[in-house]
Amino acid sequence: MSVANTNIQSIGTLAQPGFGSRLAKDLRRNKYLYLMAIPVIAYYIIFHYKPMYGAVIAFKEFSPIKGILGSPWVGLKHFYDFFNDYYFDRIVTNTIVISFSSLIFGFPAPIILALLMNELKNRIFTRTVQTITYMPHFISLVVICGLIRSFTADDGIITYVFGLFGGEKVSMLNKSELFVPIYVISGIWQGVGWGSIIYLSALQSIDVQLYEAATIDGAGYLRRAWHITLPGIMPTIVIMLILRMGHLMSVGYEKIILLYNPAIYETSDVISSYVYRKGLLEFNWSYSSAVGLFNSVINFLMLTAANKISKKVNETSLW
Amino acid sequence: MIIQESVSRKVFNVLNILFMLFMSAITLYPMLYVIFASFSQPADFLMHEGLLLRPLGFTAATYRMVFKNPMILRGYMNTIFIVVAGVAINIFFTSIGAYFLSRKNVMLKRIIMFFIVFSMYFSGGLIPFYFTVKELGLDNSLWALIIPGAIGTSNMIIMRTAFMGIPDSLSESAEIDGAGHFSILFRVVIPLSLPTMAVMVLYYGVGHWNAWFNALIFLRKREMFPLQLILREILITNSTLDMSIGIDAGDQELVGDLIKYAVIVVATVPILCLYPFLQKYFVKGVMIGALKG
Numbered sequence: 036m037s038v039a040n041t042n043i044q045s046i047g048t049l050a051q052p053g054f055g056s057r058l059a060k061d062l063r064r065n066k067y068l069y070l071m072a073i074p075v076i077a078y079y080i081i082f083h084y085k086p087m088y089g090a091v092i093a094f095k096e097f098s099p100i101k102g103i104l105g106s107p108w109v110g111l112k113h114f115y116d117f118f119n120d121y122y123f124d125r126i127v128t129n130t131i132v133i134s135f136s137s138l139i140f141g142f143p144a145p146i147i148l149a150l151l152m153n154e155l156k157n158r159i160f161t162r163t164v165q166t167i168t169y170m171p172h173f174i175s176l177v178v179i180c181g182l183i184r185s186f187t188a189d190d191g192i193i194t195y196v197f198g199l200f201g202g203e204k205v206s207m208l209n210k211s212e213l214f215v216p217i218y219v220i221s222g223i224w225q226g227v228g229w230g231s232i233i234y235l236s237a238l239q240s241i242d243v244q245l246y247e248a249a250t251i252d253g254a255g256y257l258r259r260a261w262h263i264t265l266p267g268i269m270p271t272i273v274i275m276l277i278l279r280m281g282h283l284m285s286v287g288y289e290k291i292i293l294l295y296n297p298a299i300y301e302t303s304d305v306i307s308s309y310v311y312r313k314g315l316l317e318f319n320w321s322y323s324s325a326v327g328l329f330n331s332v333i334n335f336l337m338l339t340a341a342n343k344i345s346k347k348v349n350e351t352s353l354w
Numbered sequence: 355m356i357i358q359e360s361v362s363r364k365v366f367n368v369l370n371i372l373f374m375l376f377m378s379a380i381t382l383y384p385m386l387y388v389i390f391a392s393f394s395q396p397a398d399f400l401m402h403e404g405l406l407l408r409p410l411g412f413t414a415a416t417y418r419m420v421f422k423n424p425m426i427l428r429g430y431m432n433t434i435f436i437v438v439a440g441v442a443i444n445i446f447f448t449s450i451g452a453y454f455l456s457r458k459n460v461m462l463k464r465i466i467m468f469f470i471v472f473s474m475y476f477s478g479g480l481i482p483f484y485f486t487v488k489e490l491g492l493d494n495s496l497w498a499l500i501i502p503g504a505i506g507t508s509n510m511i512i513m514r515t516a517f518m519g520i521p522d523s524l525s526e527s528a529e530i531d532g533a534g535h536f537s538i539l540f541r542v543v544i545p546l547s548l549p550t551m552a553v554m555v556l557y558y559g560v561g562h563w564n565a566w567f568n569a570l571i572f573l574r575k576r577e578m579f580p581l582q583l584i585l586r587e588i589l590i591t592n593s594t595l596d597m598s599i600g601i602d603a604g605d606q607e608l609v610g611d612l613i614k615y616a617v618i619v620v621a622t623v624p625i626l627c628l629y630p631f632l633q634k635y636f637v638k639g640v641m642i643g644a645l646k647g
Contacts (some may be wrong), residue, residue: 068457142486173629174622307480327480
């Protein structure tokens with residue numbers, strides 16, 4: 036015992052030279068491995084970290100001719116301008132409303148679908164339903180939005196179906212109060228099947244013996260669902276929820292700019308679409324970067340916070 | 355006990371199956387509608403109101419118009435180039451990154467991993483990204499749609515997980531035989547992770563096929579546009595005009611709607627035809643992604 040101990044200690048002291056020499060040794064030993072990683076590291080520096088540095092134009096008056104370094108500093112001017120922007124309330128509110136609605140309706144939907152699918156007995160039927168409901172995930176956003184536009188136009192089939200129940204036959208995407216429902220419902224339509232995969236796999240990994248034991252102990256269907264199924268998929272739900280929380284203040288621009296039009300900016304213009312318009316269409320580079328940076332920082336803080344909370348409450352976390 | 359439950363269970367099962375049928379119907383019907391409409395006679399379609407249960411009349415004329423359009427064909431060719439070149443570059447870069455991150459006893463691996471993962475959660479934003487690509491001189495070329503997305507971080511992490519599952523002894527024995535890292539990667543590691551590689555090819559491939567935004571901001575010349583950007587012009591900004599050249603002005607509006615549907619079919623069918631065969635791989639990808647933790 037004591038011999039073994041001293042042995043371990045001596046190995047420990049032998050393997051403890053200074054950091055510098057250990058690093059030198061590591062670099063020598065793995066030099067081809069590091070060489071191999073250079074293109075990857077270069078990629079991240081150029082396309083991820085360079086733009087992070089580029090975000091300093093939010094504190095400058097950037098002009099492409101002068102470049103980032105040559106453009107004069109203006110401090111927090113663009114941030115003040117943004118907070119006093121006539122549209123500040125509108126885009127922040129819309130971002131939160133769209134994001135919260137997607138969360139409240141869109142987050143439980145795949146969980147419910149997975150729970151119900153898990154109760155199906157016939158394998159072929161289950162597979163068919165899965166195949167069909169996963170499909171919209173692969174349709175491009177341009178096509179999805181094209182469909183939404185033409186189905187909700189004044190002569191579209193969705194407008195027609197609502198017409199049967201007394202809705203008026205006007206283009207739904209020109210009515211500002213309908214934008215959020217259209218955005219959220221189409222999002223669920225496209226994503227619910229695909230989103231259910233992860234929960235379904237969590238459900239299928241629950242030990243069947245637990246159910247059998249509970250049934251023998253007299254637990255009914257609802258009790259089993261409450262005490263076995265739910266705890267079984269809870270870690271998955273929490274992880275997915277953390278990921279969603281981190282994006283609470285971000286609504287992607289792609290779907291927004293494919294769906295909105297100036298007549299309904301009032302409910303459809305969000306931070307990211309505003310960044311796109313201000314920056315790439317109106318050439319207010321610095322101002323637009325400031326708005327984007329503000330959004331990035333908030334998102335990052337939210338994700339960190341959500342992760343912290345979940346670590347405490349659930350012992351599940353992203354990192 | 356079991357008998358007691360069976361009545362309510364049966365009711366539940368029936369309702370559940372009905373619900374699934376309903377889900378399948380509302381998922382499939384929009385696609386069927388598009389197909390029916392695209393084969394319909396324009397005049398009949400314009401007169402018609404409401405749901406379609408079959409094509410109204412039958413004509414492939416709309417498709418002939420679509421295929422005669424040079425922009426659609428150009429877009430198709432551009433997209434195929436982007437998918438093929440893009441996926442090749444994606445797989446190369448992602449696999450060397452994943453290989454590096456899957457090795458043991460590499461001191462700087464942790465810190466590099468941290469910087470890579472951090473980039474998933476924080477970004478410089480759209481405008482700095484735009485200028486980065488512009489300054490590299492990539493704008494106005496199809497490479498702007500390929501190189502900036504060379505590595506998808508979550509895909510690389512999925513691949514790394516797969517690589518870590520391969521027993522060390524295999525690459526060690528290859529090393530003893532004098533194999534370098536590239537040959538270990540391409541001769542040992544990748545051949546042993548083919549299902550994961552298939553998932554990666556599919557994820558990246560579908561991503562390139564469906565992408566449009568970078569093309570919108572980086573490309574100026576129309577002859578470079580990928581299919582999705584042409585689709586956007588037709589579906590979103592409503593310009594079907596140049597496709598109906600040679601048709602009476604009165605008929606143009608008639609045909610316009612149907613052209614949209616035919617174009618959707620033409621652009622979506624390749625993916626949806628492949629999809630049922632590849633489904634098991636897609637699903638596998640989600641699982642590996644979820645395991646990463």
